[in-house]
Amino acid sequence: MSLAVRAWALVQKDLLIESRTKQSFNAMVFFAGLVLFIFSFAIGPDTDLLRRIAGGLLWIGITFTGMLSLSRTYQSEEAAGGLEALRQYPGDLRAIYLGKLATNIILLLLVEVILFPAASILFQIEMWANAVDLALVALLGTLGFSLIGTFYAALTVHIRAREVMLPLLVFPVLVPIILGAVKATTLILAGDVLGEAGVWIRLLLGFDIIFFVVCVWLFPIVLEE
Amino acid sequence: MKSLKNGIGWLGWMSLTLVAAGTVTALWIVPPDGVMGDVQRLMYVHVPTAWLAMLAFFIVFLMSVLYLVQRKPRWDHVAVSAAEIGVVFTALTLALGSLWGRPTWGVWWTWDPRLTTTAIMLAMYVGYLAVRGFAEEPERRARWAAVVGIVGFVNVPIVYLSVVWWRTLHQPPSSPRSMAPEFMWTLLVNLLGFTVLFAYLMHRRVHLSQLEEQLERRGPGHIAHTAAGAL
């Protein structure tokens, strides 16, 4: 079986479980909404200010929500020794990474489909005009986040205190992605007068490619026994 | 006292002497900088600690790659030693930079690219050490640490680049304006002293790792691990 087919089989399995139980998705949407709410309260009812920092707030929400589901990435496997079984299948271990990566991206993107319109209403920002650009940034940012997150989630599966360790490891590495995503989103929401957003989108794409290469290359070492 | 003398050894005494000479030169012999005044004296330690922090993390990267290729515990010992010493030097660099920035810029902290990158680097290698603390089994610990060491190092230039772009209004890095010879010499003495000190600390720390590995192999951790492996 080719890499893609094996990865896709894993995605289907995980999405099937998720669609039956909806344990991750519901919690993620609820959590993301709460994050937006709490930040709005913390910053106050100044709509102009909220609008200016909406890009940052959105990505804080996405990052925190993403962390929530990351730690569960391999947990569904752990319970019944499924990760062991997956590892024993012939073929490249990278299929596991690619499969889990795709699942995380799909879940997070689904959350964002709800989160962005919610933010648009809460912060009174016009998003439709720039929907394509925003979607592109969301896609690239989510890809970067998931690349790093899925990788480190595998690394912390067998570690004590993994709930603390995962963010500790992931956040510093995430800095370039978050910076790029927030900058691009903020510029697009502000109308992108100077046409700077394109630079950030290209930068994001570059970061994604680098992290993709590094993570895919190193992943088998993480999982080997 | 005998054990202390043996424990420090000639390299230790040499580094101590050199660093002391560097401090004396920097504080009392070299004249204050024409533009910056006395505050500039901090530079004579700030630059060496920053350079050694970078060197240390580069060593972590090299040793991580070597470990993954050859799987010799020796490389892991060197990597963890360099990471720990690198964290100490990075923290010092940040503290000294902050002490320098307060009288010079009027603030303890600014979002200068190098400053920000250094802080993120510190967080990354603290994470590296934390991973090690939480993984019990030596082989697995070494393997995961090596992976974190590689990704972390690859990330450093990316973080730097992104912060430079983020701070489009950043001030250019202190330009290497032609340094008067006496300043140059003071800096060189300190660079040499701190580098020898680094070599010495590395030597001791690697030795400690080897001892701890021996201890681990015979300690109760080993029994617990074999029991877990049999399950």
Next chain:
Amino acid sequence: MGFVAAGYLLTWAVLIGYGWRIMKRIRDATRALGGDPGTLAGEDK
């Protein structure tokens, strides 16, 4: 000059403290391994 003095004091304190800690851990580990810390500590074996 206060900042400079603080910087140098901090540097010395941290480095001596860190060096001391390594020494202490080496001594403890050597002792736990059953060796004599006085003779073993200087060697690389």
